[in-house]
Amino acid sequence: MRNGLVSIAVASARHPWRAIVGWFVFVALCVGIGAGIGGKPAATEDFWIGEAGRGEAIATSGGLQQRPVERVLITGSGATVDRAAQEISDRMLNLAEVDSVGAPIFSADKSALRIDVTMAGAELDAKQHVAPLREQTDQVQHAYPELRIEQTGGPSISSGVEALRGRDLAKTELIALPITLLTLLIVFRSAALALVPLLLAISSIVAAIGLSLPASHLFPDNGVGTNIILLIGMAVGVDYTLFYLKRAREERARGGRTLSSRALVELAAATSGRAVVVSGLAVAVSTATMYLADDVVFSSIATGAILVTLLAVASSLTALPALLTVLTERADRRAASKPARQSGPGRLTGALLRLTAARPVAALTISVGAMLALTAPLLTIDLTDMGRNSHPRAIPAMQTFDRLNAAFPELKSMHQVAVAAEPARAAEVRAALHALATRAESDPALTGTAELRTSPDDRVSLLELPVPHHVSDDAAQESLERVRTEYLPATIGALTGVDYAVTGDVARYADYPRHQEQKLPLIIATLLLVTFVLTVVTFRSVVLGLIGVVLNLLSAGAALGLLTAVFQHTWAENLLDFQSTGSIGSRVPLLLFVILFGLSMDYQIFVLSRISELAHGGMPTRQAVISGLGGSASAVTSAAFVMVTIFASFVPLHIMEMKQMGFALAVAVLLDAFVIRIVILPAVLLLLGDRTWWPARPAVTADLVKVG
Structure with a gap:
């Protein structure tokens, strides 16, 4: 892989303007293809999940589907x-x-x-x-x-939610872009080099949005794909170019600025360039596990994230070496009168590394204990579907929604019993549904007049039972359980040869989180396997593979624990401007695990590759750990700051699920960069010593693992 990457980079450096123009022509081509083919939005049936989804399918087959x-x-x-x-x-x-x-x-x-x-028309x-x-x-x-x-x-x-989301996202850009640019200016001390990561990240985002349109014909877009492309694209796009450019500048400084542009590109491509490719593949493969969720929302998210990540990698292989060739010499000439700045950790990270190196057992014990303490609230997490009731009341239609429900409580939610049978049995089915309605009349949670509708061909019947409680209320959920386990088996369930299911607002609210909880173990297990295999293949070390799995679990668990402590309670409402629903969005844990596992591989590969490069070059493992982390700390902390800024800019949003996701990812990246990579990882590696590389020996794998 290294030789191939070097060849691509050298070709770009040899003809820089051709490579730069070629990249932007490719971006324009992606946009043109997307505009020409167009996208395919998700249809109502794409959202059908569980028994509620089966009930909607039965109702729709008879023309009794829910209407707008x-x-x-x-x-x-x-x-x-x-x-x-x-x-x-x-x-x-x-x-x-x-x-x-x-x-x-x-x-x-x-x-x-x-x-x-x-x-x-259709409901959506x-x-x-x-x-x-x-x-x-x-x-x-x-x-x-x-x-x-x-x-x-x-x-x-x-419509109100969509408009509010658009206004909120515009504000996040006003926050994230200037802070990201300022961070890059501090890191590079060059306006030209600072603009490169932003330029390539934005171009990758534009190309990904274009390609997401034809991709939606395979995986329909549920409306959040573009948001995910913006979120992930800015994070990985800036990170990848930052890692690459930082390494290039370090090599130029180390060589006393005597390296030619071509030699500099070769070094950067062979080291950080390969790390970027491996990191990008790790993010893409990790994100692909969301397809296992069997959910149009996660499929749409996975498609957008994979596209923008791979495009960010492509830009780092082609346009970045070309831009590096054009800009580095110019930037270095302007800085020629200044002494070369050697790479090293900042004061805070340097102090943490020194303390960890001096007392690895104490550092490991304290930091792991703190992470486990942050994880503890996760044991009380309550997952629910962030439906209509959780939308902010800043939307005028939601204020009217509350007044409508106060005046007409029977409109708060509804159970719908859908039954399909042969037309000749229509009378029998109606009699059973009337019996079910009679049982429901005595249920205090089902006050209101039941309505029975039948399709024109008498094949499908639908019984609607008003529920004067919000879908999240215990009374509504308990009434659903009674309908499904008591009333239905005693009436419709006694008939043979009929297909039936309970759907409606309450059922959808209950079934969606249940579906996510069922899929979560499979996806987490797959993520752990992917993390382990990628680390082992990259570094030829089973020990490092196991360390990567454990550390990713630790950072994800701590982030989810903090999320639970903050959003399931009311103490932080004024601080973060939200009204607690007493629960966490059912999509958030899965998204957090998948995205964090992928992004954590960036830091994992970048840090470990620097350490392995030194160890395989003959340096003792202890010194390699200290020097490798010291050399990579600046890039890691800078990249983490950019990511945290981007994710944290979602916290002020009004949409609860997006607010929770932004908070969780910002906290996770913060913990991963400053606790996992600066304290826990070096402590573990220092204690393991040469056993870190088992079953291989550093001298044997020197040619295989020189990637940083």
Whole structure:
């Protein structure tokens, strides 16, 4: 691999402008291909999971699937209420986006009235067409200022969430980009070199977004793919170029600035260049384990992350050596009057390394104990689906949603019992569903009028049971369990030759986290295997493979423990501007494990490769550990600071799951870089000594592992 990388790098350095132009032409080609082919957004059926998903499939087969519904809420009194309701109905019926308008319904205390508006088209597409409906509602509100006339529903809420997410992400860019640039300016002391990592990261992101469109025809995009490309692309893109450029500058400084550009490129490509490639492959392979989740959300995330990571690696193999050739000599000429700056750890990292080297047993005991203490809250983690109830109330439709549920509690959630049978058995099925509804009438958690619908061909029946509780309430979850384990077996379950399932809001809320919990052990086991195999193959050491697995588990566990301690409780609400749901998003642990395991390999490979290079060059293992970590500490801490900045910029976001993910990743990278790599890893290696390289011997593997 090393010879191939050197050949590519030297070819780029020999014809730098050709390589640079070629890279940006490739980026433009990716964008053009994406625009020409277009993307494929995820459809409703792509989100079907568990029994709830099976129930939705049954209902859809009979044309009884859930439809996009907007509800207009009118609050006030007097004759104008009826006139306003009639005007709303008339206006909505005239819209092409509307399929039907229900009759006005008063709340139990007559203080509010609602009008249900069923939109045309698919449920997921409705958010794109809800604006005309809201415009009509606003006009009627303007005509009746003495009333409160407002609108909410799934389409309005989804549209509001999307708009808020867009505004939030724009703010993160305003935070992350300047801080990243400032960090790079401090590291390189050259504006030209500082811009290179940002330029290549952004170009890789643009290319990945372009290629993600045709890729979505294999793995449909659920709407978060671009966000993940931005998040991961900035992190790995900046890191890879930073590692490469730092090593190049160190070699130039070590050689007294006498190395030619070609020799400098060869050295950087043979050392850090190979480490970048191995790191990129590690991130891509680790991320690919998300496909095992059998979930359109994770498939979309995996596709985006893999594309942008591989493109970042490609840019480091082609455009980066060319840019290095063009810019390094210019930067060094400007710095020729200054003494060469040798690489070394900063004051804090240097002090930590010295303390660790002097007292490795104490350092290991204290640091591992602290990490385990941070992990402890993980034992109480409660995973739930971050659904509609968790959305920020800064969205106007969510404020209306709360007022609507207060006036009409029966709308809070619903159980739907879907049954498919031969048309000749329709009467038998309806009788069983009526019996189920009768049982539900005596259930205090299922107050409201049940509704039974049958498909035109009598093949599918759907019983809807209103639940006057939010999906996250214990009463709603317990009622779902009773329907599934008591009412259903005693009624529909007594029939033979029928297919049935319970779906609805509560079922989806319960089944999705359960699905994630079932998949998590398989994915974690695969991640551990991938981490072990990649480390063993790279360094020819089983011991290092085992160390990598344990350390990654330790950093992920501590990050999840901190996440649980912060977000499942209320003490940090004012500090981080959130309202605790008492739970963690069901997707967060899996995403954290996968992304962190991949990104941790960056530091793992970069640090260990420097150590192995020195050890295989004849330096005693103890000295190699101290010198290798000292030489790589500056690059690792700089890269970690950039990553933490990018991830932490997601903490101010309003969307709870994104806030939790940003916090968890920022904490994980911080712990991984400053505790795992600066304290725990060197302590372990110092205590192991030459046993670190088992079963190989450093002298034997010198030609195999010189990668840093």
